[in-house]
Amino acid sequence: MFFTFLRRELAGRRRQTAIVAIGMALAIALVMIVNAVSTGMRDAQAEVLQSVYGVGTDLTVTATPAAPGDGGADGGPQRFEFDAGDGQTADGSTALSQSRLAAGPGSQTFDAAALDTVQGLDGVEAAAATLSLENVTFSGELPAMSQDQGGTDVQTAPGGDGAPPQGGFDGAGGSAFDVDRVTVLGIDPAGAAVGPLSAAAVDEGRGLEASDAGRAVAVLDASYAASAGLAVGDAIELGGTDFEIVGTVVSTSADATTASNAYVPLDLAQSLSGQEGKVSDVYVQAASADRIDAVQSAIEEALPDTTVSTQSDLAAQVSGSLGSASALISNLGLWVSIAVLAAAFLTAVLFTIQGVTRRTREFGTLKAIGWRNRRIVGQVAGESLVQGLIGGAAGLVVGLAGIWVVNLLGLTLGGSAGGGFTAGGPGAMPGADASAGAPAGGATGPFSAASQTATDVVLSAPVTVGVIAVAIGLAVLGGLLAGAVGGWRAARLRPAEALRSVG
Amino acid sequence: MSAAASARPLTTAVPSNEPNADPPQRSTAMYRLEHVTKEYRGKRTVTALKDVTLEIPAGQHVAIQGPTGGGKSTLLQMLGALDRPTSGRVVLGEAELSHLPDAKLAGVRAAQLGFVFQGFNLIPTLSAQENVEAALAPLGVAAAERTRRAGEALAAVGLADRAGHVPGELSGGQQQRVAIARALVKEPEVLLADEPTGALDEGTRDEILELLEGIRRDRGLTLVVVTHDSAVARRAERRLHLMDGVVTER
Numbered sequence: 055m056f057f058t059f060l061r062r063e064l065a066g067r068r069r070q071t072a073i074v075a076i077g078m079a080l081a082i083a084l085v086m087i088v089n090a091v092s093t094g095m096r097d098a099q100a101e102v103l104q105s106v107y108g109v110g111t112d113l114t115v116t117a118t119p120a121a122p123g124d125g126g127a128d129g130g131p132q133r134f135e136f137d138a139g140d141g142q143t144a145d146g147s148t149a150l151s152q153s154r155l156a157a158g159p160g161s162q163t164f165d166a167a168a169l170d171t172v173q174g175l176d177g178v179e180a181a182a183a184t185l186s187l188e189n190v191t192f193s194g195e196l197p198a199m200s201q202d203q204g205g206t207d208v209q210t211a212p213g214g215d216g217a218p219p220q221g222g223f224d225g226a227g228g229s230a231f232d233v234d235r236v237t238v239l240g241i242d243p244a245g246a247a248v249g250p251l252s253a254a255a256v257d258e259g260r261g262l263e264a265s266d267a268g269r270a271v272a273v274l275d276a277s278y279a280a281s282a283g284l285a286v287g288d289a290i291e292l293g294g295t296d297f298e299i300v301g302t303v304v305s306t307s308a309d310a311t312t313a314s315n316a317y318v319p320l321d322l323a324q325s326l327s328g329q330e331g332k333v334s335d336v337y338v339q340a341a342s343a344d345r346i347d348a349v350q351s352a353i354e355e356a357l358p359d360t361t362v363s364t365q366s367d368l369a370a371q372v373s374g375s376l377g378s379a380s381a382l383i384s385n386l387g388l389w390v391s392i393a394v395l396a397a398a399f400l401t402a403v404l405f406t407i408q409g410v411t412r413r414t415r416e417f418g419t420l421k422a423i424g425w426r427n428r429r430i431v432g433q434v435a436g437e438s439l440v441q442g443l444i445g446g447a448a449g450l451v452v453g454l455a456g457i458w459v460v461n462l463l464g465l466t467l468g469g470s471a472g473g474g475f476t477a478g479g480p481g482a483m484p485g486a487d488a489s490a491g492a493p494a495g496g497a498t499g500p501f502s503a504a505s506q507t508a509t510d511v512v513l514s515a516p517v518t519v520g521v522i523a524v525a526i527g528l529a530v531l532g533g534l535l536a537g538a539v540g541g542w543r544a545a546r547l548r549p550a551e552a553l554r555s556v557g
Numbered sequence: 558m559s560a561a562a563s564a565r566p567l568t569t570a571v572p573s574n575e576p577n578a579d580p581p582q583r584s585t586a587m588y589r590l591e592h593v594t595k596e597y598r599g600k601r602t603v604t605a606l607k608d609v610t611l612e613i614p615a616g617q618h619v620a621i622q623g624p625t626g627g628g629k630s631t632l633l634q635m636l637g638a639l640d641r642p643t644s645g646r647v648v649l650g651e652a653e654l655s656h657l658p659d660a661k662l663a664g665v666r667a668a669q670l671g672f673v674f675q676g677f678n679l680i681p682t683l684s685a686q687e688n689v690e691a692a693l694a695p696l697g698v699a700a701a702e703r704t705r706r707a708g709e710a711l712a713a714v715g716l717a718d719r720a721g722h723v724p725g726e727l728s729g730g731q732q733q734r735v736a737i738a739r740a741l742v743k744e745p746e747v748l749l750a751d752e753p754t755g756a757l758d759e760g761t762r763d764e765i766l767e768l769l770e771g772i773r774r775d776r777g778l779t780l781v782v783v784t785h786d787s788a789v790a791r792r793a794e795r796r797l798h799l800m801d802g803v804v805t806e807r
């Protein structure tokens with residue numbers, strides 16, 4: 055009787071069944087999508103962190119930023135000085151180029167002895183030190199300087215009776231300069247396999263090896279190498295030294311760049327940047343997850359001038375569209391889900407109450423012919439539960455379709471982590487064009503692509519067992535809630551309601 | 558201590574509160590109402606039944622008449638174990654309905670009482686067959702047995718060929734026949750009808766009345782019919798009049 059009645063009621067009252075089920079379906083689908091997307095966001099954040107800090111890094115040690123005022127000195131603008139004899143002159147133009155290697159913007163260095171200190175601590179499985187640098191290449195063309203053509207004459211009397219200016223990048227006495235920035239990471243080729251490169255794999259050539267210490271060899275990020283037109287076997291000038299490119303690396307997480315544009319042996323990075331015996335980051339792997347906190351406090355105690363960050367500290371630093379999208383999903387998404395879910399539950403409850411009220415005489419009659427409350431409550435609860443489950447099944451389908459669409463869209467989120475890895479500053483310096491005064495075109499081109507190391511992650515919203523369990527659980531919960539309220543109402547009806555007159 | 562001595566108090570101590578324990582004694586009173594008063598308390602307290610004392614022998618055909626608001630439906634609720642009196646006793650066979658808990662009252666209704674309503678009160682989503690079977694559900698009758706008995710009951714009211722129809726596909730007279738089949742399928746002792754022909758035209762009314770009377774004769778049922786229609790009331794053995802909660806014999 056139970057199933058016959060259940061079937062007849064659900065089929066006979068399709069509109070109510072449909073409304074309750076659709077409400078539940080939409081809410082469940084939304085919860086599933088939000089749930090999957092936020093899982094995807096978390097994965098993406100982890101991916102960003104991994105590409106910067108490496109796999110298995112539990113803690114990072116950085117210098118505590120100094121007080122404002124003397125803090126920016128390392129990464130601040132530097133002066134490029136050219137002697138009279140510098141550059142190559144041809145066709146009335148002098149081409150100049152100089153590269154300088156210095157600590158990356160925002161990163162500060164500390165004594166490399168910190169690594170030994172960290173390695174000596176209890177609970178430290180492995181540790182590696184790196185030096186985060188930035189190579190700035192200043193290159194440009196300017197008109198050739200000759201004895202009979204005083205620079206000041208050209209500048210102060212452009213419309214005078216002297217010969218019109220010649221040479222320069224536009225052939226009319228103009229000048230143009232490019233500032234090219236490359237992030238460089240000094241790593242110990244013989245060091246522990248912890249740190250940024252643990253999340254990278256060799257693409258072409260080879261990685262840095264122990265025998266590379268002290269040699270001018272470099273490994274480039276594959277996407278940087280491609281954008282800069284460099285390949286294995288070529289040379290790259292860093293800090294005035296030509297480095298042989300021995301290999302390229304790619305991030306092991308899809309669609310992410312690696313932590314730096316270039317990787318060079320630590321000792322050379324130190325000497326070329328004038329940071330002898332200094333490092334900027336120490337990557338620490340704890341012996342086990344439960345010892346991370348203890349290791350963190352031990353390092354803080356041993357190295358009072360440093361900042362020790364855990365993975366969750368680092369996650370909070372993930373910035374860019376990924377950071378904001380993640381915040382949006384975890385806040386707005388959560389509240390919207392709760393609101394829609396509450397609305398769906400309320401709809402289900404109200405429609406069930408309305409249904410019971412409409413069927414007052416029906417339930418009264420069933421009581422009059424001897425049905426006990428238990429049976430009637432069970433019937434109402436069963437109907438609601440099945441409505442909820444129909445909604446749950448529909449919601450599961452809609453939710454999976456929604457997640458599929460999200461994955462199909464392949465939303466790309468840009469994220470960056472850590473202070474030293476994104477290049478800031480102006481994109482180009484327009485040349486001083488004496489005669490036309492127009493900014494020099496073409497100077498902005500290669501620069502921005504070359505120095506951008508932020509990580510782009512394609513959002514993938516995974517369908518987990520958890521997502522499906524949430525959908526089914528909510529369907530059952532919604533059905534039981536509506537059924538409990540409806541059943542309670544039905545139980546309170548008097549059997550004498552059967553005698554209520556028709557009109 | 559002899560076995561008989563210890564057994565005796567046990568047998569007498571077991572209260573016969575199970576209404577179906579003994580075969581009903583149809584020769585004696587089916588219903589006994591003693592000083593039954595029913596008040597509806599609200600903003601204004603209405604006394605729907607005032608100190609009603611009444612006996613209905615088994616197998617009797619009783620008609621209850623009276624003006625609207627006189628208390629007819631309230632009296633039927635007392636007889637039908639649908640409600641309890643505010644004071645007084647209602648005894649059906651061996652069971653004192655006025656003191657039984659709700660679940661026991663439901664059991665009495667399921668096993669012993671058949672109801673027929675003015676508005677038919679069929680479940681609109683269930684077929685005629687399923688509506689009749691619904692009366693057997695609380696009695697724990699197995700599915701196959703339920704199907705058979707419901708089919709027989711429908712045949713008894715002349716609707717064997719309409720078993721698969723839902724109420725909306727049946728005429729008023731046919732719906733009331735289904736309702737009568739639902740009341741009879743449990744083989745009750747008492748049939749209680751509240752204006753059973755109130756929603757029917759005259760021709761159909763007579764058909765239904767003849768059906769009810771035939772069933773009462775065949776099965777020896779006690780039949781209590783509430784009606785405002787004198788033509789219906791005239792067919793009963795006994796006519797009661799209810800006005801302002803007071804019962805008088807006609």
Ligand SMILES: Nc1ncnc2c1ncn2[C@@H]1O[C@H](COP(=O)(O)OP(=O)(O)O)[C@@H](O)[C@H]1O
Nearest residue numbers: 597603604605624625626627628629630631632
């Ligand atoms: N559930 C109830 N609550 C309050 N008053 C009621 C209720 N049922 C009936 N009454 C009142 O009791 C009186 C008798 O009603 P009822 O037994 O339905 O009379 P009848 O069936 O003869 O028309 C009427 O005054 C009616 O208003």
Ligand SMILES: [Mg+2]
Nearest residue numbers: 626629630631
């Ligand atoms: Mg009435």
